[in-house]
Amino acid sequence: FTREYEILKEDVNRGQRTYKIRGVMSRAGVKNKNGRIYPVEVMKESVNSVQEYIKNNRFLGELDHPPSPKINMDKVSHKIIELHMADDGAVLGEMIPAGPYKDKLISLIEDEIGFGVSTRGTGSTKSSSLGEGLVEVQPGYKLRGIDIVHDPSAGVFPSVVKEETEDMFAVPSKFKEIWEDVFNK
Numbered sequence: 001f002t003r004e005y006e007i008l009k010e011d012v013n014r015g016q017r018t019y020k021i022r023g024v025m026s027r028a029g030v031k032n033k034n035g036r037i038y039p040v041e042v043m044k045e046s047v048n049s050v051q052e053y054i055k056n057n058r059f060l061g062e063l064d065h066p067p068s069p070k071i072n073m074d075k076v077s078h079k080i081i082e083l084h085m086a087d088d089g090a091v092l093g094e095m096i097p098a099g100p101y102k103d104k105l106i107s108l109i110e111d112e113i114g115f116g117v118s119t120r121g122t123g124s125t126k127s128s129s130l131g132e133g134l135v136e137v138q139p140g141y142k143l144r145g146i147d148i149v150h151d152p153s154a155g156v157f158p159s160v161v162k163e164e165t166e167d168m169f170a171v172p173s174k175f176k177e178i179w180e181d182v183f184n185k
Contacts, residue, residue, distance in 0.1 A: 077101035
């Protein structure tokens with residue numbers, strides 16, 4: 001699998017370790033494993049629409065996708081603290097363990113168990129002209145959260161690095177350039 005984001009470990013708060021999961025959270029403009037294409041403009045609009053939720057610590061995720069798009073507050077494992085679109089259609093973000101299931105997420109991280117991320121949202125689709133069986137997500141798509149999953153449809157998985165050096169990016173320089181371009185605007 002492709003590792004396109006990272007987990008950062010920081011020592012803070014009287015020696016207690018904290019974590020950040022940072023990187024590609026989704027991809028727009030390409031077919032995912034579910035046969036869906038999220039057009040870049042549709043995803044950009046949705047990412048922009050959740051900025052107020054992020055600012056107010058209300059854009060959350062769970063371990064695995066539940067059957068409903070509704071966030072179950074009693075199952076929250078993390079909150080998303082940054083989310084932006086890169087020019088190439090990558091949805092870049094940062095999240096931290098939080099909520100009732102944060103210790104389970106931290107356990108996955110500490111046990112070096114591989115996991116991915118997957119967006120959760122609501123909206124409509126229509127058949128795509130790009131290929132048989134493909135559907136295209138339509139304008140008005142609403143992101144509801146980003147979940148930790150075993151087999152993400154966008155195919156992105158984290159890697160673990162320590163945030164103890166000047167250069168905290170242990171990923172290809174292209175990712176670092178995109179990250180710095182998106183988050184340092």
